[in-house]
Amino acid sequence: MIDSKFLRQNIENVSSNLLKKNYELDKEYFLKVDSDRKNLISETEELQNKKNLLSKEIGVLKLKKLDTSTLSKEVENINSVLKNKQDALILSEEKYYDFMLNIPNILDDRVPLGKSSDDNSVINYSDNDDLTKISNKGFSDHSVVGKSLGLYDHDIASSISGSRFSLLFGSLAQLHRALGSFMVDTHINSHKYTEVNVPLLVNNDSLTCTGQLPKFKDDLFEIKNKKDFFLIPTAEVPLTNIFQNKIFSEEELPIYYTSLSTCFRSEAGSYGKDTKGLIRQHQFDKVELVHAVTPESSDESLNLLIKHAEKILNLLELPYRKVLLCSGDTGFSASITYDLEVWMPSQKAYREISSCSNFTDFQARRLHAKYKNKVSKKKEYIHTINGSGLAVGRTLAAIIENYQNENGEIEIPDVLRPYMNNMKRIESN
RNA sequence: GGAGAGGUGGCUGAGUGGUCGAAAGCGGCACCCUGCUAAGGUGUUAUACGGGUAACUGUAUCGAGGGUUCGAAUCCCUCUCUCUCCGCCA
Incomplete structure (x- = not known):
């Protein structure tokens, strides 16, 4: 697999390099799949962070024998949103790896151009x-x-x-x-x-x-x-x-x-x-x-x-x-x-x-x-x-x-x- | 094939629902101390991905995948691998 960060930053060079191997890189698709994935990752992580913080708070309140029902409700709400995001993320990751695993390795500059x-x-x-x-x-x-x-x-x-x-x-x-x-x-x-x-x-x-x-x-x-x-x-x-x-x-x-x-x-x-x-x-x-x-x-x-x-x-x-x-x-x-x-x-x-x-x-x-x-x-x-x-x-x-x-x-x-x-x-x- | 036991950080090993990413020890690294060596002291020490010039910070990961729960290393289910005994076998 090639480095997706490197690909993102050098997409023109890499794409013309891969073309020599007869691989046509779908640049737009990659950029979309890549950024979709990244966005979903940060969105789910943000929700998970909220959830973790609230759950910890519930733990503390329980120790003090205080009421936790409001917070519990809140976490439940987060969970339902989170579930959707996670499902979307799984699909997005699948797409991403499907794509990345099918990209060939980048050619060394010394490799002569040719078909067969x-x-x-x-x-x-x-x-x-x-x-x-x-x-x-x-x-x-x-x-x-x-x-x-x-x-x-x-x-x-x-x-x-x-x-x-x-x-x-x-x-x-x-x-x-x-x-x-x-x-x-x-x-x-x-x-x-x-x-x-x-x-x-x-x-x-x-x-x-x-x-x-x-x-x-x-x-x-x-x-x-x-x-x-x-x-x-x-x-x-x-x-x-x-x-x-x-x-x-x-x-x-x-x-x-x-x-x-x-x-x-x-x-x-x-x-x-x-x-x-x-x-x-x-x-x-x-x-x-x-x-x-x-x-x-x-x-x-x-x-x-x-x-x-x-x-x-x-x-x-x-x-x-x-x-x-x-x-x-x-x-x-x-x-x-x-x-x-x-x-x-x-x-x-x-x-x-x-x-x-x-x-x-x-x-x-x-x-x-x-x-x-x-x-x-x-x-x-x-x-x-x-x-x-x-x-x-x-x-x-x-x-x-x-x-x-x-x-x-x-x-x-x-x-x-x-x-x-x-x-x-x-x-x- | 039958019966049982078990998978926790580089290793050993504790941890049965809430600041646990995880005690302790060993090992590694850095510094200190002693004339050298041996020993000793202090600190530090997982991986992946994301954000940040950086200090740092977020998320996930305790064999894997599901489930229960506000919250799972810990409870439930499935799978997988390892070990022991019996059987079979090159």
């Missing part, structure tokens, strides 16, 4: 991205390779669950598991993260705090019969919600959390896209990185987080590039987002494998997550940063495609071999 991913700007390529060499080999799609090895299946998965699910067998399943472990190990050993094992089912509030709700309910799987649970679309949700209602001392920050978790997305609106393979599944594993930091350090912290994610790609020797998302492609809650895109030889294209964002105080305001500023001695909202480090399914797909040899086998990257009983390649089943 076509307008994203490439920052740099990895050192090993000699793609002419790779792409000329005519490598097959990872799902084809996996199938011909007899280690990947899509059809049976469909009959078990439906579309956008898959089965991995044998050493391919093992490689998938190895990848998750390798990523988490790297982050906890080299990057000072605390590993967290998180709930995969979360409640409505948690999703509201991180910004998936109320706006993006369609993208989530909801569990209805037992309780109002949602399956997490990313470990960002439980990890970030660890900070809810916290007030940190400055010494406690930064906090780095990482978690390997399964993620669930409905992929509504992406019918027909990436229907084969591991790229777009209803269920996938991902290693998530989350930072809680002070506002001054959030910019630097995002860069650090990106380096942590890049480290995995570098260790796996996968070609990739770093992209700064344009305004139209930047997510609802983010102020700035960098994607890491890995080279997929079969598609002759870079595909997103990590998305790293600074959410500034947007999530913190919803979470009520603050820290005590040592200098100002005031409680200020923290900043939250997160990114994937990395999406495991997509990384596996990238490895299959980039590491296949002439025989259709998959060479196992050096760093993963210790996790695979020192196996060197995956051969046909």
